[in-house]
């Protein structure tokens with residue numbers, strides 16, 4: 001049985017779950033102890049201490065893009081990637097923008113609203129930037145979608161499962177695509193997929209857990225990882241103080257050292 005180390009809120013995990021459900025590959029899930037501040041040997045599975053990590057017959061794979069490649073190659077039907085090299089490159093570029101630009105906006109909103117890193121005027125300014133960035137990325141996605149029903153083309157696939165978790169994240173933070181837009185219509189279509197429904201249903205049981213996050217931060221039980229595009233987002237969206245304060249209080253960590 002495939003094992004997926006996960007957290008249901010992670011958009012990277014959601015990409016992988018949608019792919020596994022689309023291909024009818026059975027899997028079991030586990031949330032690493034490290035995510036609730038507990039001791040862990042998760043580093044043996046993923047030296048980056050991130051989810052998702054997929055273990056297939058003792059072989060561990062990290063990074064959602066690498067995992068998706070593995071899934072596509074090991075279980076080729078139904079194919080999730082489009083057929084032509086050009087179309088494959090197109091959906092992979094959409095994935096890359098979503099993973100390395102769009103994701104940081106929703107992650108930043110979680111830092112402000114759920115973890116309550118800052119309040120008052122600074123929080124308002126950062127929020128304002130996030131709203132403007134989300135509207136712009138939605139406009140970009142709308143252009144990428146063009147007149148097609150799906151980012152993959154005529155059927156749901158890799159492009160769609162790469163975009164969905166991030167647009168869903170925007171909906172959670174009350175930045176839904178504009179009503180009547182093509183992106184809003186695409187979102188409604190994507191949410192009809194059983195793979196998408198099951199993936200989002202798994203987040204429900206954690207809905208109440210957000211309230212405990214500021215306290216968890218205050219107690220020093222968990223160091224949030226600030227790295228690459230996330231760190232950059234906080235710095236360029238006005239949150240340099242957030243980063244410095246978090247490093248001082250040891251509630252922020254950079255990428256884990258490989259040992």
Ligand SMILES: N[C@@H](CCC(=O)N[C@@H](CS)C(=O)NCC(=O)O)C(=O)O
Nearest residue numbers: 010011012050051052063064065225
């Ligand atoms: N590039 C990785 C990113 C994975 C990632 O950032 N995962 C987050 C959860 S959304 C994580 O595990 N962070 C560890 C932490 O915050 O300590 C991928 O595509 O899988």
